[in-house]
Amino acid sequence: MKPTAAILSVGNEVLRGSVVNTNAAFLGRELSGLGFEVISHGVCADSIEAIRFRLGEVLRRVDLIIMMGGLGPTPDDVTREGIAAHFKVPLVFSPRQYSQLQKVYKRYGKRVPALVKREAFYPENARPLVNRFGIALGFSIEIGSKIVIALPGVPSELQNMYFDVVLPFLKKKYGNLFKYKKLIVKMAGISEPDVMKKLGKDFFDDLFDFGIYPSAGEIAIRILAEEAAVLGRLKKKIATRLKGWIYGWDETPLSVVIGKILTRKKQTLAAAESCTGGFLAARITACPGASAYFRGGVIAYHADVKTDLGVPEKLIKERGEVSAQVASQLAKSVRIRMGSSFGIGITGIAGPGGGSSTKPVGLVYIGLASPDGTVRTWKHVFWGERYQIQDKAATKALEYLWRKIC
Amino acid sequence: MKPTAAILSVGNEVLRGSVVNTNAAFLGRELSGLGFEVISHGVCADSIEAIRFRLGEVLRRVDLIIMMGGLGPTPDDVTREGIAAHFKVPLVFSPRQYSQLQKVYKRYGKRVPALVKREAFYPENARPLVNRFGIALGFSIEIGSKIVIALPGVPSELQNMYFDVVLPFLKKKYGNLFKYKKLIVKMAGISEPDVMKKLGKDFFDDLFDFGIYPSAGEIAIRILAEEAAVLGRLKKKIATRLKGWIYGWDETPLSVVIGKILTRKKQTLAAAESCTGGFLAARITACPGASAYFRGGVIAYHADVKTDLGVPEKLIKERGEVSAQVASQLAKSVRIRMGSSFGIGITGIAGPGGGSSTKPVGLVYIGLASPDGTVRTWKHVFWGERYQIQDKAATKALEYLWRKIC
Numbered sequence: 118m119k120p121t122a123a124i125l126s127v128g129n130e131v132l133r134g135s136v137v138n139t140n141a142a143f144l145g146r147e148l149s150g151l152g153f154e155v156i157s158h159g160v161c162a163d164s165i166e167a168i169r170f171r172l173g174e175v176l177r178r179v180d181l182i183i184m185m186g187g188l189g190p191t192p193d194d195v196t197r198e199g200i201a202a203h204f205k206v207p208l209v210f211s212p213r214q215y216s217q218l219q220k221v222y223k224r225y226g227k228r229v230p231a232l233v234k235r236e237a238f239y240p241e242n243a244r245p246l247v248n249r250f251g252i253a254l255g256f257s258i259e260i261g262s263k264i265v266i267a268l269p270g271v272p273s274e275l276q277n278m279y280f281d282v283v284l285p286f287l288k289k290k291y292g293n294l295f296k297y298k299k300l301i302v303k304m305a306g307i308s309e310p311d312v313m314k315k316l317g318k319d320f321f322d323d324l325f326d327f328g329i330y331p332s333a334g335e336i337a338i339r340i341l342a343e344e345a346a347v348l349g350r351l352k353k354k355i356a357t358r359l360k361g362w363i364y365g366w367d368e369t370p371l372s373v374v375i376g377k378i379l380t381r382k383k384q385t386l387a388a389a390e391s392c393t394g395g396f397l398a399a400r401i402t403a404c405p406g407a408s409a410y411f412r413g414g415v416i417a418y419h420a421d422v423k424t425d426l427g428v429p430e431k432l433i434k435e436r437g438e439v440s441a442q443v444a445s446q447l448a449k450s451v452r453i454r455m456g457s458s459f460g461i462g463i464t465g466i467a468g469p470g471g472g473s474s475t476k477p478v479g480l481v482y483i484g485l486a487s488p489d490g491t492v493r494t495w496k497h498v499f500w501g502e503r504y505q506i507q508d509k510a511a512t513k514a515l516e517y518l519w520r521k522i523c
Numbered sequence: 524m525k526p527t528a529a530i531l532s533v534g535n536e537v538l539r540g541s542v543v544n545t546n547a548a549f550l551g552r553e554l555s556g557l558g559f560e561v562i563s564h565g566v567c568a569d570s571i572e573a574i575r576f577r578l579g580e581v582l583r584r585v586d587l588i589i590m591m592g593g594l595g596p597t598p599d600d601v602t603r604e605g606i607a608a609h610f611k612v613p614l615v616f617s618p619r620q621y622s623q624l625q626k627v628y629k630r631y632g633k634r635v636p637a638l639v640k641r642e643a644f645y646p647e648n649a650r651p652l653v654n655r656f657g658i659a660l661g662f663s664i665e666i667g668s669k670i671v672i673a674l675p676g677v678p679s680e681l682q683n684m685y686f687d688v689v690l691p692f693l694k695k696k697y698g699n700l701f702k703y704k705k706l707i708v709k710m711a712g713i714s715e716p717d718v719m720k721k722l723g724k725d726f727f728d729d730l731f732d733f734g735i736y737p738s739a740g741e742i743a744i745r746i747l748a749e750e751a752a753v754l755g756r757l758k759k760k761i762a763t764r765l766k767g768w769i770y771g772w773d774e775t776p777l778s779v780v781i782g783k784i785l786t787r788k789k790q791t792l793a794a795a796e797s798c799t800g801g802f803l804a805a806r807i808t809a810c811p812g813a814s815a816y817f818r819g820g821v822i823a824y825h826a827d828v829k830t831d832l833g834v835p836e837k838l839i840k841e842r843g844e845v846s847a848q849v850a851s852q853l854a855k856s857v858r859i860r861m862g863s864s865f866g867i868g869i870t871g872i873a874g875p876g877g878g879s880s881t882k883p884v885g886l887v888y889i890g891l892a893s894p895d896g897t898v899r900t901w902k903h904v905f906w907g908e909r910y911q912i913q914d915k916a917a918t919k920a921l922e923y924l925w926r927k928i929c
Contacts, residue, residue, distance in 0.1 A: 133552060133561060142537075142543040145537070160547070160563060162562055330536070395801035395803070421861075
């Protein structure tokens with residue numbers, strides 16, 4: 118039996134939708150990756166009564182609750198008080214945390230403001246979890262075999278604290294889970310139904326736990342098993358049945374995998390984007406260290422910019438801005454202009470306007486110019502909203518580049 | 524008293540974090556904008572028992588529940604069954620919905636697959652809500668004064684159905700709410716505490732409902748009141764006290780406001796980005812119609828690309844790639860190269876590596892070249908992770924452009 122977990126966020130800004138709850142997705146991924154069965158996410162208001170009530174409801178049904186948000190210094194932050202109310206315990210003061218706060222403020226030549234003194238309090242039945250990434254104290258409470266953990270809601274603090282203090286704590290408490298071994302498979306260019314069909318029904322048995330996670334043209338498979346031998350067998354099967362689609366055996370995203378290959382081969386990349394308008398470059402430069410292999414790009418939105426880059430005016434007139442020939446020329450020209458090993462060119466119609474019966478919204482041409490001077494182009498018609506078409510086109514371009522260099 | 528609402532998603536993929544729950548944020552924003560008090564979000568598993576149980580828990584405490592997800596054709600989609608189990612009613616068949624499905628499939632020369640026949644079923648006590656954007660039927664159930672609405676989980680379908688059928692339905696059922704009038708204020712370049720300080724304590728009274736929503740360097744205020752005269756008075760006060768920060772009085776985002784001004788003035792824009800690596804261009808080209816005013820951009824990542832664009836090598840050597848002079852030259856050069864009215868140049872250190880004591884991670888210079896040939900530059904040190912620094916720098920650049928053209 119897997120232990121069960123729930124994620125409970127506190128915050129009116131989440132309820133009212135001014136913040137998207139990425140914390141819940143992060144913890145959902147981490148906890149289910151460890152082998153917890155995550156059975157609920159919840160969000161409740163910044164109110165002692167709401168926190169007390171919801172904590173009680175959830176705690177009856179799960180082994181582990183991770184709460185987040187409402188641990189700040191302002192009066193609307195009442196998660197400490199709500200949890201203490203549930204357990205009918207007072208809040209107590211931590212001199213150690215207070216001297217930590219004093220140190221932080223001293224660095225800026227300031228004294229701890231009266232408001233912030235609240236940050237040194239925690240429920241009497243809790244143990245502090247030190248936050249090295251901000252001023253809010255986290256804490257954990259054990260009630261019999263059940264555990265409640267409270268963390269700050271700022272995503273970067275939450276994630277840093279998760280790896281710094283929560284994961285080691287869970288390792289100690291749920292040692293059994295950590296005996297599970299994990300197999301990760303990352304794929305590009307294949308759909309979820311096709312992955313399932315290629316794996317086949319005979320692939321599955323009771324010796325492992327299987328999860329499949331599609332997102333923006335990529336697929337991740339995560340498998341947990343007690344025995345390394347089982348995973349070894351599965352890995353062989355997967356490598357055979359999904360040959361040609363797998364770009365990695367860990368969590369590294371495609372853009373980073375490409376970056377590593379290019380860095381190793383001392384090759385570089387440049388991109389000329391029309392309909393994706395910077396999405397591809399932004400995806401690549403979101404990765405730390407991108408400057409080692411990404412030389413730069415051109416957003417060739419207006420026809421003049423395409424011409425300036427080296428796409429002949431005549432070609433644009435004859436074939437149209439959205440054509441295989443223009444994608445090819447964009448790739449070729451940006452590679453030469455930026456002095457890179459590879460050049461990617463993308464042109465298409467992201468919509469919602471600009472489509473016609475011969476060139477519908479979603480039509481995208483991708484060109485890839487290689488170090489030997491050759492260029493290949495591909496044609497796609499992507500389905501969806503403007504941002505989905507831009508997203509899928511960028512992913513597809515990365516996939517073609519990966520196939521070329523891997 | 525405001526009516527209360529809850530948002531309940533169904534789906535293992537959400538629990539496991541392979542999907543971020545943007546639906547909940549969308550509905551949270553919409554419902555609280557209408558005047559509902561959204562008191563909880565929840566996510567439960569694809570299981571009849573989990574849905575039945577959680578629906579029961581939530582329904583006791585709110586007036587309106589909007590559920591989403593689990594209405595697809597595959598066997599793991601059991602929201603229909605879970606809701607029917609809660610109300611102890613059978614599922615019934617809708618011949619009208621089935622003939623709708625037949626029409627959709629006929630368009631592709633196909634017959635309705637056996638699996639998909641499930642899409643024509645709904646709980647006996649429900650009324651169908653027709654989905655013109657996909658094959659999953661939505662439905663609403665009224666129990667005394669309480670209402671449960673079930674919608675498909677695909678974000679674009681959910682949003683389209685919300686405006687198409689849910690909003691008119693809510694208007695009929697909660698006519699009282701729709702007598703509220705709304706005042707929206709959008710600001711850039713000011714922090715939430717500063718907005719509150721400038722409004723002052725005497726701004727607030729019991730005649731209206733006030734919400735403030737910061738995100739990535741922009742602030743939205745949403746105010747609801749019964750009387751138009753109250754909103755008129757508030758609007759005057761806000762216009763005076765927050766003068767110089769307000770860029771709009773409706774939901775339009777800054778990038779679209781800028782696009783509208785440029786289009787009206789027949790002016791154009793180009794951008795040369797180093798540390799933001801395409802984020803700014805992607806933000807601009809995410810708006811439909813951007814081709815009317817955005818000519819293109821250069822992602823000048825490598826020093827050579829900066830030189831090629833027109834930044835003198837000597838300047839880079841003397842001042843460094845991250846300097847006011849390079850930002851200025853990037854703005855000037857991209858404006859000339861792309862033949863645009865305005866040019867934006869951004870250079871900085873997004874981190875996590877590459878910082879030093881004199882040029883720390885987060886240091887960003889922004890340059891803005893104007894039609895008269897002049898250039899202004901600004902220096903900032905942004906705090907946060909790599910993507911936050913890129914995000915804030917892009918927003919700041921948009922703010923400076925807006926200040927120049929508004």
